[in-house]
Amino acid sequence: MYNSSNNKIVMSFRTVMMTLMLLTVGNIYAQEFYQEPPLTFRPLLQQLGTELMQGKKGSIVAIDPATGDVLCMVTNSPEGPNDALAISTAYAPGSTIKPAQALTFLSEGLVKADTKIACYRGFRDGNIMVKCHPHYSPETLTGALAVSCNTWFLKSYLSMISNTHKYGSKENAVTVWRDYLVSMGLGGPLGVDMAGEKGGLVANVNYLARRYKSGWNAKTIMWAGMGQGDITVTPLQLCNLAASIANRGFFFTPHIHKNVDWAPLPSRFLTPRQTKVPSWVYAAVIDGMHLAVTKGTATVLKGTSYPVCGKTGTIENAGRDHSAFMGFAPMNEPKIAIAVYVEHGGFGADAAAPIAGLIMEKYLKGKLSPKSQAMAKRLERITQWEDKT
Numbered sequence: 001m002y003n004s005s006n007n008k009i010v011m012s013f014r015t016v017m018m019t020l021m022l023l024t025v026g027n028i029y030a031q032e033f034y035q036e037p038p039l040t041f042r043p044l045l046q047q048l049g050t051e052l053m054q055g056k057k058g059s060i061v062a063i064d065p066a067t068g069d070v071l072c073m074v075t076n077s078p079e080g081p082n083d084a085l086a087i088s089t090a091y092a093p094g095s096t097i098k099p100a101q102a103l104t105f106l107s108e109g110l111v112k113a114d115t116k117i118a119c120y121r122g123f124r125d126g127n128i129m130v131k132c133h134p135h136y137s138p139e140t141l142t143g144a145l146a147v148s149c150n151t152w153f154l155k156s157y158l159s160m161i162s163n164t165h166k167y168g169s170k171e172n173a174v175t176v177w178r179d180y181l182v183s184m185g186l187g188g189p190l191g192v193d194m195a196g197e198k199g200g201l202v203a204n205v206n207y208l209a210r211r212y213k214s215g216w217n218a219k220t221i222m223w224a225g226m227g228q229g230d231i232t233v234t235p236l237q238l239c240n241l242a243a244s245i246a247n248r249g250f251f252f253t254p255h256i257h258k259n260v261d262w263a264p265l266p267s268r269f270l271t272p273r274q275t276k277v278p279s280w281v282y283a284a285v286i287d288g289m290h291l292a293v294t295k296g297t298a299t300v301l302k303g304t305s306y307p308v309c310g311k312t313g314t315i316e317n318a319g320r321d322h323s324a325f326m327g328f329a330p331m332n333e334p335k336i337a338i339a340v341y342v343e344h345g346g347f348g349a350d351a352a353a354p355i356a357g358l359i360m361e362k363y364l365k366g367k368l369s370p371k372s373q374a375m376a377k378r379l380e381r382i383t384q385w386e387d388k389t
Contacts, residue, residue, distance in 0.1 A: 037263035040069035040256055048362050049074030052355045052376060055383030058322075058342040059086040061239040062359055065328065065337050068243075068252025068269060070192070072338075072359060073236075088198035090232035091341060094313030095148045095297075095348070096326045097227035099245055102141055102285045103277045104180040105156050110163070113284035114140050119151035125219065130154060130226070145288025146296030148312065150226050157225025161218035170218060171205045178202050183276040185240045185251060186233055191268065193255045200237055203230035228316060239339035242326040245289070246309075246334035248282040250274050290331055298325070300349050301357040306364055307331035310356070312348025320344040325352035329360045336363050354379060 049060045053076040062072035075085040105111045116138035123130040135147040144152035160173055167173040181187060187202030201207075203224065208216050211230070223229030233241075236254060244251040250272040259265040289309035292298045297312045310327025323345030328337040338356045345351035358376055361368055368376060 037257045037260050040064075040071065040258050041073065042071050042363065044366075045072035045359055045363055046074060048368075048376070049355075049359060050076070052358060052379050053342075054380050056342050056345065056351070057085070058340070058345065059235045060338070060340050060355060060359060061086050061235045062336055062338040062363070063239050063243045063254055065243040065246040065251070065334050068254050069258070070254050070256045071336060071363065073256065083194065084196060085341075086235045087192060087194055088196050088234060090198065090200040090234060091322065091324075092228050092315050092317070093200075093231065093233045093238060094227040094315035094322070094324055095150075096238055096311050096313035096324050096339075097231065097233070098145060098148065098153050099285050099289060099311055099326075100181055100184055100186070100241060101153055101157060101225060102145060102288065103184075103245075103275075103281055104177055105160065106141070106281045106284065107180065107277050108160065108166075108176070110160050111141060111156055113142060113287075116140050117144070117149075117152045117155050119149050123151040123154045128219070141284055142288035142291055145285065145311065146291035148292070148297050153225045154222055158218050158222050161221065170216075174203070174205055174208065174221075178204055180276050181231075183274070184244050185273070186237055190237060190240055191253045192236060193257055193265075193269070197236070198234070200232040200234055201230065227313065235339045235341045238324070238326045238341070239337055242328050242339060243337035244275055245282060245286065246328035246337050247272075248286075249277055249279045286331065289327060293327075297349055298327070298353050300353050301327075304329070304357075304361065308357070308360065310353065312353050314347045321346055323348050323350050323352040325356045327356060329364060336360055351379065351382065 049072055053074055057077045059075040060072055064071055073086055075081045075083055118138040119132050120137060121134060122132045130150050132150040139149050139152055160177060161170050163173060167176060181202045186200060188199035189197045212220055221230055224231040240251055240254055252272055253269050255265060255269045286309055289311055290307055293301045293308045293310055298310045301308045301310060306329050308327060308329040309331050310325060313324035315322040315324060323342040325348050326339040328334045338359055340352040340356045342351040354375055358372055361372055
């Protein structure tokens with residue numbers, strides 16, 4: 001038998017053990033709860049993006065160039081949101097790839113900022129005819145970016161691949177060209193902290209030999225110069241390209257988890273990745289992207305209190321064209337880089353560019369102006385579930 005004193009001791013012991021058990025369980029729950037670090041997404045951008053992508057198939061990706069934080073990733077399809085559309089669906093980039101091409105040509109000394117190439121409503125070579133919308137001719141590099149001149153970029157790309165005096169062979173030229181684009185984060189997975197990421201295609205010589213079994217030359221693959229053919233990107237890669245241009249030559253591997261003390265990001269997300277392009281080369285391309293907004297194909301974005309740099313893309317495919325845009329703002333000390341891809345959305349300025357403009361405004365200003373609110377309502381009413389020809 002236990003006396004009252006012993007009972008008190010037993011009860012005290014049980015109380016201590018129960019307290020320790022509760023603390024242990026609580027710690028386990030706390031560890032489980034905090035095991036996943038917080039996300040980098042901005043709720044206001046996610047909400048706006050979701051509203052803008054109603055009835056559309058495609059994605060919006062926005063990144064903070066200074067950190068690689070993914071500020072916004074919104075996807076939509078007839079089946080609902082699908083991250084694969086942003087991180088593992090390979091699309092032809094169309095004209096949104098032209099800034100990367102310009103950076104390559106400039107870096108290699110093949111063109112200068114004031115290099116002029118004439119365009120008379122298109123590129124012609126024998127039975128090949130590639131249309132180009134009416135614009136002033138001849139255009140310099142900045143002007144060609146602003147008006148998205150197909151002729152300027154096709155001829156420049158052809159001159160690089162055909163330059164055996166500089167490169168020795170077309171194979172070497174393709175390899176050099178590809179190395180530049182890969183250094184900009186294209187041609188393979190970036191390494192985002194999400195499952196299922198896939199890379200796009202930047203064709204190497206082995207791929208070209210397999211595809212064109214009877215042989216190939218510069219004209220065979222020239223479509224890559226204007227973002228069609230043997231080149232594809234994911235929207236995440238396209239946004240990252242914009243971030244690398246905003247940073248004048250480097251980027252951080254994009255990530256959706258915050259770097260916090262109790263769950264630090266691996267060093268690969270915190271180490272800047274340099275492109276092959278010298279930093280001084282970026283000025284002319286950025287000027288061209290800014291001119292696209294003030295006088296070119298992206299004037300739907302002009303009139304903001306902060307200078308925007310961008311590049312539209314209208315991607316040819318079976319049926320109605322896809323609409324794409326990539327860019328960043330402000331022009332100097334950029335805070336946000338963005339890519340928008342809307343399947344069957346028409347011209348780049350029809351859907352992708354205005355959606356990007358609204359996301360940038362929401363992030364930089366904290367709210368939309370009355371004019372922008374009206375544009376948002378119009379965009380919400382546009383649906384592109386089907387290929388509407």
